[in-house]
Amino acid sequence: xxxxxxxxxxxxxxxxxxxxxxxxxxxxxxxxxxxxxxxxxxxxxxxxxxxxxxxxxxxxxxxxxxxxxxxxxxxxxxxxxxxxxxxxxxxxxxxxxxxxxxxxxxxxxxxxxxxxxxxxxxxxxxxxxxxxxxxxxxxxxxxxxxxxxxxxxxxxxxxxxxxxxxxxxxxxxxxxxxxxxxxxxxxxxxxxxxxxxxxxxxxxxxxxxxxxxxxxxxxxxxxxxxxxxxxxxxxxxxxxxxxxxxxxxxxxxxxxxxxxxxxxxxxxxxxxxxxxxxxxxxxxxxxxxxxxxxxxxxxxxxxxxxxxxxxxxxxxxxxxxxxxxxxxxxxxxxxxxxxxxxxxxxxxxxxxxxxxxxxxxxxxxxxxxxxxxxxxxxxxxxxxxxxxxxxxxxxxxxxxxxxxxxxxxxxxxxxxxxxxxxxxxxxxxxxxxxxxxxxxxxxxxxxxxxxxxxxxxxxxxxxxxxxxxxxxxx
RNA sequence: UCCCCGGUAGCUCAGCAGGUAGAGCGAGCGGCUGUUAACCGCUAGGUCCCAGGUUCGAGCCCUGGCCGGGGAGCCA
Numbered sequence: 001x002x003x004x005x006x007x008x009x010x011x012x013x014x015x016x017x018x019x020x021x022x023x024x025x026x027x028x029x030x031x032x033x034x035x036x037x038x039x040x041x042x043x044x045x046x047x048x049x050x051x052x053x054x055x056x057x058x059x060x061x062x063x064x065x066x067x068x069x070x071x072x073x074x075x076x077x078x079x080x081x082x083x084x085x086x087x088x089x090x091x092x093x094x095x096x097x098x099x100x101x102x103x104x105x106x107x108x109x110x111x112x113x114x115x116x117x118x119x120x121x122x123x124x125x126x127x128x129x130x131x132x133x134x135x136x137x138x139x140x141x142x143x144x145x146x147x148x149x150x151x152x153x154x155x156x157x158x159x160x161x162x163x164x165x166x167x168x169x170x171x172x173x174x175x176x177x178x179x180x181x182x183x184x185x186x187x188x189x190x191x192x193x194x195x196x197x198x199x200x201x202x203x204x205x206x207x208x209x210x211x212x213x214x215x216x217x218x219x220x221x222x223x224x225x226x227x228x229x230x231x232x233x234x235x236x237x238x239x240x241x242x243x244x245x246x247x248x249x250x251x252x253x254x255x256x257x258x259x260x261x262x263x264x265x266x267x268x269x270x271x272x273x274x275x276x277x278x279x280x281x282x283x284x285x286x287x288x289x290x291x292x293x294x295x296x297x298x299x300x301x302x303x304x305x306x307x308x309x310x311x312x313x314x315x316x317x318x319x320x321x322x323x324x325x326x327x328x329x330x331x332x333x334x335x336x337x338x339x340x341x342x343x344x345x346x347x348x349x350x351x352x353x354x355x356x357x358x359x360x361x362x363x364x365x366x367x368x369x370x371x372x373x374x375x376x377x378x379x380x381x382x383x384x385x386x387x388x389x390x391x392x393x394x395x396x397x398x399x400x401x402x403x404x405x406x407x408x409x410x411x412x413x414x415x416x417x418x419x420x421x422x423x424x425x426x427x428x429x430x431x432x433x434x435x436x437x438x439x440x441x442x443x444x445x446x447x448x449x450x451x452x453x454x455x456x457x458x459x460x461x462x463x464x465x466x467x468x469x470x471x472x473x474x
Numbered sequence: 475u476c477c478c479c480g481g482u483a484g485c486u487c488a489g490c491a492g493g494u495a496g497a498g499c500g501a502g503c504g505g506c507u508g509u510u511a512a513c514c515g516c517u518a519g520g521u522c523c524c525a526g527g528u529u530c531g532a533g534c535c536c537u538g539g540c541c542g543g544g545g546a547g548c549c550a
Contacts, residue, residue, distance in 0.1 A: 042510080044507090044508090044509050044510065044512070045507090045509085046507065046508060046509060047505090047506065047507060048507080048508070048509090050508085050509095051509090052508075052509050052510070054510075063510095065509085065510075067508085067509095083501095084500095097508095098508070099508065099509075099510070100510090101509095101510055102510080119484095119500085119501055119502085120484085120501070120502085121484085122484090123484070123485085125484070125485065125499080125500045125501080126499095126500070126511090127485070127486090127499055127500055127511090128485090128486085128499085128511090129485065129486090130485080130486070132542065132543065133485065133486090135542095136542095187548065187549065188548090219550090240550075242548085242549075242550085244475095244547095244548055244549075245475055245548090246475095246547085246548060246549075247475085248544090248545080248546080248547090248548090248549095249543095249544080249545090250549090250550080251548080251549070251550085252550090255550065256550095257550060258550095336546090346546090346547090347545095347546075347547090348546095396549095396550095397549070397550070398550070399550080400549075400550065443550060444550070445549090445550030446550085447550080448550055449550095458543095459550095470541090
């Protein structure tokens with residue numbers, strides 16, 4: 001249904017169609033009388049007595065050119081005062097453009113100004129800005145080409161995630177944000193409390209809102225397992241919190257994670273799922289965000305598109321940790337950190353595998369039990385567990401997952417090994433006590449996926465409002 | 475948290491035997507133009523991150539903070 005809202009009482013224009021800039025730029029729109037609304041990117045005046053406006057409404061990367069005849073009643077009083085950032089409504093006729101840079105343009109018959117943006121103080125100028133600067137004005141940066149493109153890609157990825165899992169028969173499960181399991185092994189947690197930290201004497205956890213210490217979730221996995229072990233195939237998709245003091249281009253204190261969990265999936269099925277999943281996302285972005293991807297290829301990362309196409313047509317390498325160690329040891333590379341069975345792989349090692357040795361995504365499996373969490377299934381060799389990490393060139397680990405330990409005795413033994421308190425996990429252990437099944441799952445960091453796809457160098461530039469140590473503005 | 479680098483006009487940066495500041499872009503004004511990273515000319519605009527110190531004199535040197543960036547660790 002066409003939106004016919006008008007900012008002023010009707011003046012005979014309520015029957016005009018409201019189009020987005022994206023719709024208006026299609027050749028099929030030529031000849032239609034329409035209403036467009038958005039923000040002015042630039043104004044150019046012609047001494048022929050008329051002006052050009054570039055209008056953008058975020059519906060697509062490109063602007064639409066508006067021709068404003070000098071005859072409009074507010075031409076001198078308002079149109080000539082328009083600057084970057086002003087918001088307007090344009091009513092006019094879409095016509096073929098004689099210019100070379102655009103197929104269509106709008107010949108305005110009426111323009112209404114919603115809001116001004118003083119060029120003396122408006123921080124977004126008609127020039128390129130550094131990402132560092134844009135981060136300090138996170139409330140305005142969505143009005144830039146690059147951040148707008150990132151957000152459209154991010155939306156497409158999110159949509160694709162849901163479509164993929166829904167089509168594969170997974171149920172979307174909403175796991176809790178607040179959790180009482182304080183030792184999921186995924187890192188430092190944010191405490192959630194209503195107690196007054198200044199109170200004297202110091203408050204007791206029993207008196208807290210939930211009667212026990214609670215935290216923001218670091219993963220929905222354990223809860224997702226509950227539903228996998230009852231509904232079969234499920235996934236979670238929501239915010240995740242890590243209180244680690246990480247200051248890197250690929251860590252956030254608050255990020256979004258997708259975690260599928262499936263009963264009766266072994267590690268091979270899990271890997272197949274992960275590869276199919278990633279490829280589906282890439283394919284959808286290439287198809288649905290081609291204009292934005294061309295922008296990234298031109299201004300951000302020249303190989304943005306070809307990298308995705310390459311990943312799409314290649315099978316992911318599947319390699320055990322032990323084999324990887326072997327390759328690294330014989331690489332002849334002079335690594336800063338030693339390559340030794342039993343030690344975790346460093347970023348430089350992962351980068352060598354994906355960027356130098358294989359030139360494609362690599363799924364590493366079967367890591368030493370000592371460097372992986374208790375819930376990963378123990379292999380028959382008793383030295384390794386059924387873990388899998390999907391490594392991508394440039395961003396490194398984008399997916400971490402495993403086949404879960406479904407044997408009660410092995411699981412409890414591993415928990416003891418890692419010093420966990422059995423009573424905290426009574427409900428998790430019940431899944432193994434009653435009708436246990438083999439099952440698997442993984443977690444994908446949404447921002448890392450968007451980073452990989454767009455080629456953006458810093459994860460803080462692919463999330464609307466980044467939370468990092470010492471920074472929670474906006 | 476560790477290791478490097480940096481904080482000078484709205485933005486991006488230059489300045490350096492220590493003698494109180496410049497450019498480009500942006501902005502304002504004027505010219506030109508169916509224009510489109512527009513172009514040409516002129517103008518305005520700066521507690522040189524903060525606090526101490528050395529010095530006749532500090533953007534520049536020293537000390538201590540604060541903030542930002544890159545790399546590492548942690549991981550998604």
